[in-house]
Amino acid sequence: MASTLDTGTIESRAIARAPKVRNFNPTSKFFHWLMAAIIIVAWIIGYYGGAMLHYGVNDIETAQKVWAITLHKNIATTTLFLIALRIIWRLFHSPPPLGEMPAVMKTFTHLGHWSLYFLMVAVPVSGWWNSSSAGYGIPVAGLFTIPGLGGKNPELTPYLVTAHWFLSWALLIVVAGHLAFALKHHFIDKDDTIESMMPTNRED
Template identity: 55%
Template sequence: MATQNRSYTGTAKALHWAMAIVILTAMAIGAYSGLFLSYGIDAAHDLQKSDTITLHKSIATISLFLIVLRIIWRVTHRPPALTGMSPMMIKAAHAGHHLLYLLMVLVPVVGWAYSSAAGYPIPVAGLFTIPPLLPKSPDLVPYISTVHSVLAYTLLVVIVGHVGFALKHYFIDKDDTLQSMLPGHKQ
């Protein structure tokens, strides 16, 4: 397929890549904490688990602010047209992006609710804390924890699909969909 001349704005690219770094870092730290660290072994392990969760929240809460900026930017700045795709592929791309945005909102908001229900502070980049979303509710914690985990893993699957389709565009379709979001690529 012929190369199309299209590109996202510098701001859209910066928000995209900043969110990718923040979300994937927060997910890796959250998964590490959940899979490899436990409370109740000894004081050192408890402190390591607590510090790791605090780091996870400090990074993950940044995504709340970034997604708000990204949604505002997306609403006020039209992205480049999806060209060279069938109508079905265009609909699938739009649906995938809507799901990605929805999950980028839900995962940190449910994490915020989880910390609130557990009675823990919610730090933002170690600079300040945001108020609880819910009152302390220990009975809700296991349910909210499960929802947070399921949504986070669903987000990971959608991200893998997003990357996979970008690579498909580059290697199979031979169009510039992938390059349109890379830094340095001009319109």
């Protein structure tokens, strides 16, 4: 009887000492999934309006292009505010430590995360600057407009269009890489990387 109690006590202590599953706090998860959805939707609409439609072909296509670009701006500009809030939150709330993995993988993970943060700032700012140089307004979610980033400068616009294009594709590539590594962790490494950011995975 004493042996059974001792064994049960040892098992209970072992469970209590077992490391918790890696898990992000609810606010970090909220920023992560909201910004992921906005970035993907804004990218698709921006590509449709910028690459698939053209001004001057006919009145219908011109109107569709104006509509798509305006919708893209309304959605994408919200990330300017969200990324600012997300950076402030990150400064005061460190993410849970990475799980066991080779040092080189940890380095690539950190580089990937910092690349995401850089591009989440650079892409909307380059679009903001591009619209400003062309003399167009910068609407935010159909609620208000923000001041131009610098004055109107048509000579600069082609360079800003190119910069915004390259940065947007870089963001897509980094996001795709982020997803690919998350799937690798889940299906090959079989760790808790994906679960740590799932809304259903609650903190204890």
